[in-house]
Amino acid sequence: MDRIVFITGATSGIGRATALLLAEKGCRIIACGRREERLAELKEKLGDQVHTLTFDVRDRKAVEAAVAAIPDRFTAVDTLINNAGNAHGLDPIQDGDPDDWDAMIDINVKGLLYVTRALLPSLIASGRGHILNIGSTAGKEVYPRGNVYCASKHAVDALNQALRIDLNAEGLRVGAINPGLVETEFSKVRFKGDEARAETVYQGYEPLRAGDIAELIWFALSRPAHVNIADLVVMPTAQASSTQVRKEL
Known part of the structure; x- marks a missing residue:
């Protein structure tokens, strides 16, 4: 697939798995994250097929500077995977x-907005722009002690x-994939x-893997x-809701 895909949170988990799979499918990848050493490993693995950017999505000026510095070979971004996100506490x-x-x-919120806003000119100009936001089942229901993360x-x-x-x-196509566990x-x-x-x-049942979500992104x-x-x-099949998971202990 001849696409240039910008992936946030590409240093681990879903983001890294997605970068590897989409590169295998022929896409050029702009892999973004805060951990430079992890990005270097990805670069070593994918070579010229990937361009890496080290910045924190929370820093609007850093986001804008990183996007402005994308080299010519990767500037025509037509796909954005808003994957960066965290839960704390x-x-x-x-x-x-x-x-x-x-x-x-x-x-989870401002970072998504900053990155999306910075890339919209390219996404629109491409004539085939596609944004995929990685959400969560926590965005569909609220569970005890989830409060601000769920919000x-x-x-x-x-x-x-x-x-x-x-x-x-x-x-533009805009969609979301909302994983459970x-x-x-x-x-x-x-x-x-x-x-x-x-x-x-993750004990007592089979959770989803990062690769499972990467395959859905590719789909x-x-x-x-x-x-x-x-x-x-x-x-995962064992999960019915945020608070109900069938475990074999």
Whole structure:
């Protein structure tokens, strides 16, 4: 597939798996993230097929500078995967840390807006622009102690709908993939490095893998031009909701 795909949060998990799969399918990749050493590993693996950008999506000026500095061979971006996102903490609202709240809102909501805004001129000019937002089942329901994280993912859900409406006249496809439990570094970040606690989240059942979501992203991107996967929810078979998971202990 002859596309130039801009992927945020490409240093691990869903973002990295997506970069590898789409490169295999023939796309040129702009892989973005904060961890330069992880991006260097991706560059070593994919060679000239990937261009890497190191910045934090929370920093609007850094986003704008990174997009402005994309080399000529990669400037005609026609596809955006808004994948960067994090959960911080799992406390009831009365015990929540405002720093955690800021991090989730800044990354999950403002970061998505900053990157999308910076790339819209290229996406529109391409005549075949496609935006895929990686949301969450947390954007479809609220669960105990999820409060601000759920609110941020509900915002992603709303923005996905709003982008599709506002950009309809420009001919852009806009859609979202909303995963349930995916075994990545997500829980390790949420529990602030407590690996033992993070591992318990994925024990006793088979969770989704990053590669599963990458395949769904490829499916959405590879549909005919008149087909838009507008909103897709995916869970492991063992999961019925955010709070109901069948585990074999």
